[in-house]
Amino acid sequence: MVAFSMRKVPNREATEISHVLLCNVTQRVSFWFVVTDPSKNHTLPAVEVQSAIRMNKNRINNAFFLNDQTLEFLKIPSTLAPPMDPSVPIWIIIFGVIFCIIIVAIALLILSGIWQRRSAQPKFKG
Template structure:
């Protein structure tokens, strides 16, 4: 009896070895970058982590199809490397000598990708199923509505334009006041200039207030008294 049991186990092992090997039908390669993802907190890949991986794949298969009865023993892992890469297949729970089609396994993995990633504290970039494309994250909607952002930009441009006009008006007014002051100063200086005619200095005539000639003023007073 024992001999029959050992023979059966050896046959199953040989069959499983044929089912799970690089580039075998319905086989997937997995690559993990634990050190890259976790740095000093990286954990070692051992038999316990491998058991967890098998459990997560079995969970994904059962969750994908309510009819699935996949067990951990149906997930075969082989060709494990020190840099943490390996191949795996999922065998049919009813026959156990054939593998589940690649399309079904891929659909189950994609459906439960986040759960598998979280179990190993990894992401799509550090836990790679090489035949399965990364799941796309839902588009991130901005917290502020687009129309409000556009309105804010337009309002800022309007305020900036008003400020520019106000500052330009103030500067122009200051410039006009400065030019007017300089012009008045020049006029005052020109009135105070003493001109020289025939070698005799003469006062310039004050066009605004006028200037009274003393000689004629005296004559006027004399004739007036007569």
């Protein structure tokens, strides 16, 4: 996937899998790598490799069935979406619900008092 990502960078169409060297491979899929330039026989600058990975990070994550929470590239910020901020603060919603309940309760008390007063008055037949 790194070789594929490097091919997307201008002037790096000839990057092959053999140009990506894995180093310090461990049991827990922890390693670092370098990408070599076959024409000049040296390693490519980290900035160039980082930009190639940043452009194809979603494809790399999908290749390993991972996401930005489980696959981390050092020095490359994650592409997770920022947490969603609701357009209305939560405390206003809670306050509104409690305020509506209080208004409905007061209205019911007033209406029940009026209803009880009417039913308690003696009816004159005249």
